[in-house]
Structure formats: C-alpha cells, structure tokens
Amino acid sequence: MLFLMKKKLRIKIPDIIVVLIIVGFSSYMFFEARGFKRAALNLTMIGPLYYVILAFAVIRIIQSFESVSVDESDSLKTAKKGKLTLFWENNSRIIIIMLASIVYAVGLKFIGFYISTVIVLPVMMYLLGVKKIWLLAAVSVGVVLFFYLSFDLLLSVRLP
Amino acid sequence: MDLTLITNSLAELFTAKALLLMAFGVLFGTVTGAIPGFSTQLAMIVMIPYAYKLPTLEAAVFLSAIVIGGNFGGSVSSILLNIPGTPQAIGSTLDGYPMTKKGKANEALGAALGASTFGSLFGGIALLLLLIPMGRLALKFGPAEMFLAVLIGITMIASLSEGVFVKGMLAGIFGLILGCVGMSSTANMRGTLGFYELADGIPTLPMLLGCMGLPEIFAMVTKTGIVEKNSFRPNIRKILHGVRVGFTTWAYDLYASILGTIIGILPGAGAMFASVVSYNECRRISKDKDNFGKGDIKGVIAAEAANNASQGGSWALVMALGVPGGTSAAILYGALVVKGIVLGPRFLTDSLGMGYSITLSLIISVLMLLFLGVLVCLVFSGVINIPTNILAPVLLVFTSIGAYAERGYVFDVFLMLVFGFVSYMMRKHNYPTMAMILGIILGSMAETYLVRANQVYRSIWQLFSRPVFVVLFILAMLAIMLPIFRTIRSKLLKRKVQTEKEQ
Numbered sequence: 190m191l192f193l194m195k196k197k198l199r200i201k202i203p204d205i206i207v208v209l210i211i212v213g214f215s216s217y218m219f220f221e222a223r224g225f226k227r228a229a230l231n232l233t234m235i236g237p238l239y240y241v242i243l244a245f246a247v248i249r250i251i252q253s254f255e256s257v258s259v260d261e262s263d264s265l266k267t268a269k270k271g272k273l274t275l276f277w278e279n280n281s282r283i284i285i286i287m288l289a290s291i292v293y294a295v296g297l298k299f300i301g302f303y304i305s306t307v308i309v310l311p312v313m314m315y316l317l318g319v320k321k322i323w324l325l326a327a328v329s330v331g332v333v334l335f336f337y338l339s340f341d342l343l344l345s346v347r348l349p
Numbered sequence: 350m351d352l353t354l355i356t357n358s359l360a361e362l363f364t365a366k367a368l369l370l371m372a373f374g375v376l377f378g379t380v381t382g383a384i385p386g387f388s389t390q391l392a393m394i395v396m397i398p399y400a401y402k403l404p405t406l407e408a409a410v411f412l413s414a415i416v417i418g419g420n421f422g423g424s425v426s427s428i429l430l431n432i433p434g435t436p437q438a439i440g441s442t443l444d445g446y447p448m449t450k451k452g453k454a455n456e457a458l459g460a461a462l463g464a465s466t467f468g469s470l471f472g473g474i475a476l477l478l479l480l481i482p483m484g485r486l487a488l489k490f491g492p493a494e495m496f497l498a499v500l501i502g503i504t505m506i507a508s509l510s511e512g513v514f515v516k517g518m519l520a521g522i523f524g525l526i527l528g529c530v531g532m533s534s535t536a537n538m539r540g541t542l543g544f545y546e547l548a549d550g551i552p553t554l555p556m557l558l559g560c561m562g563l564p565e566i567f568a569m570v571t572k573t574g575i576v577e578k579n580s581f582r583p584n585i586r587k588i589l590h591g592v593r594v595g596f597t598t599w600a601y602d603l604y605a606s607i608l609g610t611i612i613g614i615l616p617g618a619g620a621m622f623a624s625v626v627s628y629n630e631c632r633r634i635s636k637d638k639d640n641f642g643k644g645d646i647k648g649v650i651a652a653e654a655a656n657n658a659s660q661g662g663s664w665a666l667v668m669a670l671g672v673p674g675g676t677s678a679a680i681l682y683g684a685l686v687v688k689g690i691v692l693g694p695r696f697l698t699d700s701l702g703m704g705y706s707i708t709l710s711l712i713i714s715v716l717m718l719l720f721l722g723v724l725v726c727l728v729f730s731g732v733i734n735i736p737t738n739i740l741a742p743v744l745l746v747f748t749s750i751g752a753y754a755e756r757g758y759v760f761d762v763f764l765m766l767v768f769g770f771v772s773y774m775m776r777k778h779n780y781p782t783m784a785m786i787l788g789i790i791l792g793s794m795a796e797t798y799l800v801r802a803n804q805v806y807r808s809i810w811q812l813f814s815r816p817v818f819v820v821l822f823i824l825a826m827l828a829i830m831l832p833i834f835r836t837i838r839s840k841l842l843k844r845k846v847q848t849e850k851e852q
Contacts (some may be wrong), residue, residue, distance in 0.1 A: 222835040317738035
C-alpha cells in the first residue's frame with residue numbers, strides 16, 4: 190500500500206493526441222465505407238487494417254502511461270512551470286513560421302501569389318531575425334521575379 | 350536484335366539539333382527536379398507545347414532527356430534539404446540528408462550522380478537488349494502478382510519501425526488506410542470529408558512536401574544554419590570522389606538497377622516504388638545494415654540506381670505494349686499519339702527504328718548528365734550555407750507553389766499544411782513518418798490489385814497454378830518472415846551473452 194501511495198501514473202498527452210488523430214480518421218474511413226451499399230468490397234483492405242490499427246492503438250495507449258514516483262512527479266510539475274515560461278522562447282520561431290504558412294496559404298487563396306508573397310515573405314524573415322531592409326526587399330523581389338520569369342512567363346505555369 | 354537498324358538509329362541521334370535538345374532536356378530536368386515540388390511530370394508537361402513543334406523523334410528524345418535529368422535532379426534537394434525535389438527522390442533523403450548533416454554533402458551528391466548514371470545506363474542497355482522480351486514478361490503480371498509485389502514493398506514499414514515498432518506500425522498502417530482515400534472501385538467516395546479534390550486519392554506531391562518538407566522547414570528555423578556557418582564549400586574533387594564511389598559500389602548498383610528495371614516494367618509501380626523497395630532490399634542484404642539511415646553512402650546508391658533504372662523498364666512497357674507504367678511514360682505516350690505514333694505491339698514492327706533511337710537517346714542523355722550533373726551539384730550545393738531565417742521562408746514559398754503547381758488547386762497547399770503539422774507532431778514524438786508516407790504511396794496500389802485479384806480469381810488454388818505468383822509468394826513470405834527471425838535471433842543472442850556475463 191505504501192508502495193502504491195508513493196507512485197503516480199503520468200500520461201504522455203502528445204502521444205495520445207497522435208494516436209487519437211490516427212484512430213479518429215481511421216474510424217471515420219471504416220464506418221463511412223461500412224455504410225456503403227457494397228460494403229464488403231469497400232472494406233476489402235480498410236476492414237482488416239482498421240482492426241490491426243485498433244490493436245496497436247490500445248498497446249500504444251498502455252505504453253504511454255508512465256509510472257513515476259511522487260517526488261519525481263512533483264519535480265516534473267515544477268519543471269513544467271519553468272518550461273511554460275520558457276515555451277515561447279524555445280518555440281517562438283516555429284510558431285511564427287507555422288502561423289505564417291497558414292496566413293500565406295489563405296493569402297494564396299484570396300489575394301493571389303504575387304501580393305501575398307510580397308507581404309508574407311519579408312514579414313516572416315523580419316520576425317525570424319533578418320533586420321536589414323535591403324535584404325528583405327531583395328529576397329522578396331528576387332523570389333517574386335524568379336517565379337514570374339520562370340513559371341509565369343517562360344513555362345506558362347498558372348500561379349494562384 | 351537488328352544491328353544495322355541500331356546503327357542507323359544511332360546515326361539519327363548524332364545531329365547537332367538532337368544533341369542540343371538532349372543537353373537542354375537533361376539540364377532543364379535536373380534544374381527543375383532540384384526545385385522542391387517541381388516534379389519531372391510537371392517539367393515534361395510545361396515543355397509539351399514546345400515538344401509538339403518538334404519532329405516526332407526529336408520530341409520523344411527531348412522528353413526522355415527531361416526524365417533522365419529530373420530523376421537525378423530530385424535527389425539534389427533530397428540530399429541537401431531533406432525535401433524531395435521529385436517524388437521518386439524520396440529514397441535519397443534517408444541517407445543523403447544525414448550525410449549532409451555530417452558535412453558530406455559533396456560526396457552524397459556525387460554518389461547520387463554516379464548511381465543515377467549507372468542505373469540509367471543499366472536501364473537503357475536492358476531496354477535495348479530486352480525490349481521485346483521485357484514487354485512479354487509484363488504480361489505475366491496479373492493483379493495477384495502485382496499485389497504481392499506491392500506487399501514486398503509494404504514490408505519496408507517493418508524495417509522503418511526498428512526500435513519504435515508499435516509507433517512504426519501505427520504510422521504505416523495509418524498510411525495504408527490513407528492510401529484508400531478517394532473514389533473506390535464501387536464509385537463511392539471514401540474519406541474525402543466532402544472535398545472533391547480528394548476524389549482521385551491523396552495527391553502524392555503535396556503529401557510528400559507536407560510530410561517531409563514542412564517538418565524540415567519548421568525544424569530548420571530553430572537553428573541558425575543547416576551546417577555550421579560557412580563550414581560547407583562545394584568541392585568538385587569531393588563530388589567526383591562521390592561519383593567514383595557511386596560507380597565502384599557496383600554490387601549495390603547492380604542489385605538496385607536489376608530491381609529498378611523489373612519494377613519499372615510493372616504497370617503503375619513507377620520510380621518512387623522502385624526507389625523505396627530497392628533501398629529496403631539493399632539494406633536487407635547489407636552486412637552493415639545498422640548504418641543505413643544514418644548517412645551510409647550505400648543507401649543513396651541503392652535508392653538512386655533503382656529510381657533511374659526503372660525508367661528503362663517503364664519505357665519498355667510503354668513501347669512494347671502501349672501500357673504507360675508511370676506518369677512520365679503516360680506523358681510520352683500522349684505526346685507521341687498526338688504526333689500520329691501509337692505505341693504498342695505494332696510500334697515494334699512498324700517503327701522499331703524509332704524505338705531503338707529513343708532507347709539510345711536515353712544512354713546518350715545519361716552520359717550528358719554525368720557532366721551537367723556535376724555543374725548543377727556545384728551551383729545548388731551552396732544553398733545549405735544560406736542562413737535559415739532566409740532559407741526557411743523562401744523554401745516555404747517554393748513548397749507551397751510546388752504543392753499548387755501540379756494540379757492548380759490552392760486546396761493542395763492547405764492539404765500540404767495539414768500533412769506538415771501532423772507529420773511535425775509525429776516526428777517530434779518519434780513516429781517514423783516515412784512509414785506513413787510509404788503506406789500512403791502503396792496503399793492505393795495494394796487495394797486496387799487486391800480488389801481486382803478478388804474479382805478475377807475464384808479460389809486461392811487457382812493462383813498457385815501461376816509460376817510468377819508462386820515465385821513472388823515465396824519472396825513475399827521471405828520478406829515478411831526474415832526480419833522476424835532476425836529479431837528473434839538477435840534477442841536470443843543478447844540473452845545468451847547476458848547469461849554468460851552473469852555466470
């Protein structure tokens with residue numbers, strides 16, 4: 190009993206999220222295919238694979254439970270608090286480029302390639318630490334010019 | 350084989366115009382291949398209006414040269430940035446990028462060039478000698494045999510999962526399920542979430558750019574440079590040394606080229622499939638298989654030789670049977686049909702001379718690649734010295750346009766982002782994303798052939814009366830069982846050593 194009191198179960202949440210994404214989409218595919226008229230044919234491959242994926246998902250979820258001692262768990266919590274304050278510092282550049290990639294894709298959809306590239310590319314570089322204005326301008330204009338000359342003019346590839 | 354006809358075909362190629370077209374085709378294919386997302390097919394498509402204006406033979410020779418250049422060009426960004434320039438260059442990322450991180454980018458590029466040349470030459474010569482028998486061999490592959498061939502490819506998921514078995518299997522099987530997205534054989538739309546853009550399945554290029562390119566770009570910004578500041582210098586001697594290694598590791602070259610050529614003649618398999626299967630098979634036979642994936646030059650050679658050799662097989666199939674084995678062959682087929690040439694059995698009787706000319710042009714283009722490829726390597730390899738705060742945003746623009754350009758849908762850019770975010774998360778938590786990619790690529794092929802085999806053959810015993818099926822069945826069983834036996838044996842050995850130590 191004393192042994193049990195000193196131990197705590199810890200779950201690796203990001204691991205579970207990945208498993209949930211995999212199982213979630215696989216379940217959607219499986220149940221959608223099962224609802225079709227000729228379900229057997231639609232499930233020829235998805236059916237067996239789905240059950241195998243469920244089995245591996247259960248194993249992975251069990252594996253993602255870690256048994257840690259209370260002391261270890263407390264120190265992890267303190268470390269986590271420290272980590273949270275450092276989170277932005279460590280991941281700010283990744284978050285910037287991730288957000289920029291979404292903004293750029295939306296820009297491609299609504300304002301087209303040239304305008305969105307001229308706006309997003311220098312802003313992205315500036316936020317990542319390039320402060321020289323001439324460099325920001327040169328790279329942005331260079332990239333746009335490259336695409337205009339090669340894709341648009343020379344190769345006739347339609348840009349968004 | 351008619352030697353007089355071959356000599357005449359060769360003479361037709363030695364005109365200034367034909368040679369210039371080949372050189373331009375190789376250079377264009379290599380440069381566009383090195384741009385992430387600019388696939389060989391896209392390079393061919395954008396040049397089709399120009400090819401239409403050329404005489405038939407010159408058009409075919411020009412388009413073939415683009416393929417030769419593109420097959421190698423894709424490996425440049427695979428090796429330098431871990432972003433496959435073309436889908437078939439996926440195998441080169443596995444050992445090419447680790448070599449770059451070790452400061453051996455010059456050697457990796459050289460080895461890729463050497464192996465590409467070896468593979469293409471092997472494929473070209475095989476095509477020349479076996480044009481007619483190879484076409485006949487392809488006819489022996491029914492849906493059941495094709496399913497087994499794909500199954501052998503799928504066994505690579507197990508090798509990619511070493512050390513993280515459960516995660517690898519989850520990723521690989523998830524990939525196989527994702528491979529089934531799109532219109533099924535019963536005309537039902539599965540897993541498309543209502544997006545008609547997914548009706549043909551998950552598009553390969555946006556998926557690849559998302560799974561491999563974006564996580565690399567995200568990871569890139571956490572560092573100031575890919576290699577230590579200005580520590581890398583493009584070096585022609587090291588590139589040429591790599592080329593020599595690419596040629597002299599002949600056992601791997603030969604094995605990979607044979608596999609590549611055979612896979613090339615299988616309809617629908619293609620260069621990308623050849624590249625991953627050959628990488629896995631060469632790893633399987635290698636004495637130091639543990640080094641594969643950690644920057645082993647043999648890994649680059651295995652992937653590149655097979656990817657390029659598959660072209661010979663693919664061209665044999667399209668010329669002998671009129672069946673385009675892959676997208677590049679389909680574009681060549683279309684271009685020739687417009688010119689009034691119908692490929693297939695009649696092509697070999699009516700226009701065998703042209704067949705030999707196209708084959709010989711592949712060989713000449715490869716020799717040109719050897720020289721032009723070195724120049725491209727020298728120019729492009731400097732890219733890894735660019736600071737990541739400039740390189741990453743620029744690469745993001747290139748990958749986005751690469752994802753968009755093939756089909757012209759902005760949807761594909763969003764799809765790339767979804768794959769990018771999921772893959773980044775998977776990579777951060779040790780899920781082998783390569784297993785998922787392999788699953789997606791092979792999933793749709795596996796399902797198509799499995800469903801067809803189910804419909805064609807009434808009983809499993811009927812299948813065992815087909816010799817090719819029996820051979821492939823034994824190979825597939827060996828591919829599945831051998832890694833399991835090896836794992837059990839190594840575990841038993843470890844236990845034995847431990848007990849001996851304890852005693």
